[in-house]
Amino acid sequence: MPALSQPALPAGIRYLPDRFDRAAQVALVEDIRRVVEEAPLYTPAMPKTGKEMSVRMTNCGELGWVTDKERGYRYQATHPVTGKPWPPIPQALLDLWQEVAGHPEPPQACLVNFYSETAKMGLHQDRDESDFSAPVVSVSLGDDCLFRVGGTKRTDPTQSFRLRSGDVFVLGGEGRLAFHGVDRIYPGTSTLLRNGGRINLTLRRVMN
Numbered sequence: 524m525p526a527l528s529q530p531a532l533p534a535g536i537r538y539l540p541d542r543f544d545r546a547a548q549v550a551l552v553e554d555i556r557r558v559v560e561e562a563p564l565y566t567p568a569m570p571k572t573g574k575e576m577s578v579r580m581t582n583c584g585e586l587g588w589v590t591d592k593e594r595g596y597r598y599q600a601t602h603p604v605t606g607k608p609w610p611p612i613p614q615a616l617l618d619l620w621q622e623v624a625g626h627p628e629p630p631q632a633c634l635v636n637f638y639s640e641t642a643k644m645g646l647h648q649d650r651d652e653s654d655f656s657a658p659v660v661s662v663s664l665g666d667d668c669l670f671r672v673g674g675t676k677r678t679d680p681t682q683s684f685r686l687r688s689g690d691v692f693v694l695g696g697e698g699r700l701a702f703h704g705v706d707r708i709y710p711g712t713s714t715l716l717r718n719g720g721r722i723n724l725t726l727r728r729v730m731n
Contacts, residue, residue, distance in 0.1 A: 532698065534696045542662075542690065548688055548715055551724075555635060555664075557610070558613070559635070561607070563602075563604065570595035571592065573592035580636050583610045583612050584609055584611065586598040587599060616726055626656065636724075636725075640719065642708060647704060648675075648703075649725070652727055652730070658695025659695070661691065662691055663687065663688055663721065666688070666712045666721045667708070669684075669686075669706040670684060672703040673702045688715050
């Protein structure tokens, strides 16, 4: 499936294919393994219903995005299971932010989502932050996924394209609150992760 054509994307949205080469991807996976050793992956639950999400997640940085039945979507400084502070964001991701974010302040949170071959993520906006002046910077590692992005209204038309390992996607400017999601994973399309699957890393500035 062809990539989205740049003119069709809202201002501030950028697709950077192959931003990380294979060696850099391997190094980044090792960084994330160290994060997961300190802050284990867990299964989050939707607000109110308590329905478990199909992804497992963790975080690194000053703050981490979490969700559960009782308190809903939020950022907090500690892991909801271990109660420990999140580990620091790897330097390679801080360097990426400095290169592509166009924002003077560093990211405060990096959400780590692990997608198994059956996992998906419905269309949503990243709007739990109090500061929308900074973009959301997303990194794909592992198996390909079918990614969908639209406008700032749920009813806006969407476009789909295939994200591959090493790709970077930036939601900023007019596209900062664009609806986006992952419709499916393509199992066995990458050998990066030992047991398959996809890791998505999203760097965010939470507050001024």
